[in-house]
Amino acid sequence: MQLGILYGIGVGPGDPELITLKGLRLLQRVPVVAYPAGVSSKPGMAEQIISQWLDYEKIQLPLKFPYVQDRAVLSQAWQEGARQILPYLQHGQDVAFVCEGDISFYSTFNYLANCMRQLHGAVNIQLVPGISSPMAAAAAAGIPLTMGDRRLAVLPALYAVEELENVLNWADVVVLMKVSSVYPQVWQVLHRRKLLEKAYVVERATWPDQRLYNDLGSRSQLKLSYFSVLIVNRN
Amino acid sequence: MQLGILYGIGVGPGDPELITLKGLRLLQRVPVVAYPAGVSSKPGMAEQIISQWLDYEKIQLPLKFPYVQDRAVLSQAWQEGARQILPYLQHGQDVAFVCEGDISFYSTFNYLANCMRQLHGAVNIQLVPGISSPMAAAAAAGIPLTMGDRRLAVLPALYAVEELENVLNWADVVVLMKVSSVYPQVWQVLHRRKLLEKAYVVERATWPDQRLYNDLGSRSQLKLSYFSVLIVNRN
Numbered sequence: 009m010q011l012g013i014l015y016g017i018g019v020g021p022g023d024p025e026l027i028t029l030k031g032l033r034l035l036q037r038v039p040v041v042a043y044p045a046g047v048s049s050k051p052g053m054a055e056q057i058i059s060q061w062l063d064y065e066k067i068q069l070p071l072k073f074p075y076v077q078d079r080a081v082l083s084q085a086w087q088e089g090a091r092q093i094l095p096y097l098q099h100g101q102d103v104a105f106v107c108e109g110d111i112s113f114y115s116t117f118n119y120l121a122n123c124m125r126q127l128h129g130a131v132n133i134q135l136v137p138g139i140s141s142p143m144a145a146a147a148a149a150g151i152p153l154t155m156g157d158r159r160l161a162v163l164p165a166l167y168a169v170e171e172l173e174n175v176l177n178w179a180d181v182v183v184l185m186k187v188s189s190v191y192p193q194v195w196q197v198l199h200r201r202k203l204l205e206k207a208y209v210v211e212r213a214t215w216p217d218q219r220l221y222n223d224l225g226s227r228s229q230l231k232l233s234y235f236s237v238l239i240v241n242r243n
Numbered sequence: 244m245q246l247g248i249l250y251g252i253g254v255g256p257g258d259p260e261l262i263t264l265k266g267l268r269l270l271q272r273v274p275v276v277a278y279p280a281g282v283s284s285k286p287g288m289a290e291q292i293i294s295q296w297l298d299y300e301k302i303q304l305p306l307k308f309p310y311v312q313d314r315a316v317l318s319q320a321w322q323e324g325a326r327q328i329l330p331y332l333q334h335g336q337d338v339a340f341v342c343e344g345d346i347s348f349y350s351t352f353n354y355l356a357n358c359m360r361q362l363h364g365a366v367n368i369q370l371v372p373g374i375s376s377p378m379a380a381a382a383a384a385g386i387p388l389t390m391g392d393r394r395l396a397v398l399p400a401l402y403a404v405e406e407l408e409n410v411l412n413w414a415d416v417v418v419l420m421k422v423s424s425v426y427p428q429v430w431q432v433l434h435r436r437k438l439l440e441k442a443y444v445v446e447r448a449t450w451p452d453q454r455l456y457n458d459l460g461s462r463s464q465l466k467l468s469y470f471s472v473l474i475v476n477r478n
Binding site for chain 2: 018021026028034065107111112113115117119120134135136137138143144146147150151152153154155156157158159160161162163164165171174175178218
């Protein structure tokens, strides 16, 4: 029997209407959809985004990826996820793994895909891009993310604040993903460099409870959701 | 009469199926769609992407933005574009301006939107994000663009090759937009730094004539389309 295809589909930042037509078509066509399971009985982000697009016949595979930094624990979870998906592929069924945002931009899918390649080298893996949160945040704010000859830098969730100093010397536009845990330190750097006027934060971009903060001068402390993006445009 | 809304819609990198549901819904709902006119009687990129989604009743406004660097000439073209759109808004009709890729990521829409704000301060402008070419290129290559704690940098079309040296000292992943004109110099830098193995080029990502080059060691010269992205991942 021919192996099924494993699709990695980015379903966008939150608004279910920000999935692509291709993503939706494949999602509705495949018999099996996998996604990161939510925590403490709440559905995960990707699961929430696609819930309105699924019918009751779809086989759903919530995969448990613990929210830890320990590589060994994570690696075991990804391997277990790949092992859960493989039997469906071996029965010729296509499987879609969905994640919020874009599938190639700080997504967990790559780890899962690597485990799948190790488990069964012949599996055909196809990626479908999605709208990532920096683009969604810029659109929500009504401000260009970057334009003309500006250089853009993106720093991921885990970074040292010194990195921000370095990158502000180089880039014209800087995006800080998942800024909540380091916001007070970031605020100090932007304050010192007189960049608070040129920065804004978007929390949970395109979700119904989205919040936009663009008057950061008076906000040295902000209690932000984990899914918050800060954008600073030096020009 | 209430003013119409001006939507800026990113329609994705090329494959018409990579538009979002929201982008398509608005595009089909508005009576007027504007886009950058093509050159030498060929339709423009955004126009090609949306052509299958338009019916014959839609009013189409191809706006002429000359392919020049001269800011005064461009500024006049954007003002003229805004002037062409305004009467429809004043008659209460919504207008969609579409561009390829994402609306906030190196898009011309921002210039047009600024001209519109100067022309008529009360116009409501809404942005709808789209899939940008780096994400599309990574998905086409089946490779993550960036992951984990990697720092990402994007250099736009016009950059000095020395910039590439600087950014390679800082970023883990570097995206060079519209690399065609500087490809031979870029190749030399990557060769010297032994990074050719870790780089790939995607030409016209997701178009039917998409090409992927990932064996750059033997390709010191490449005749590339203007719409080519180079991605180098140092890790």
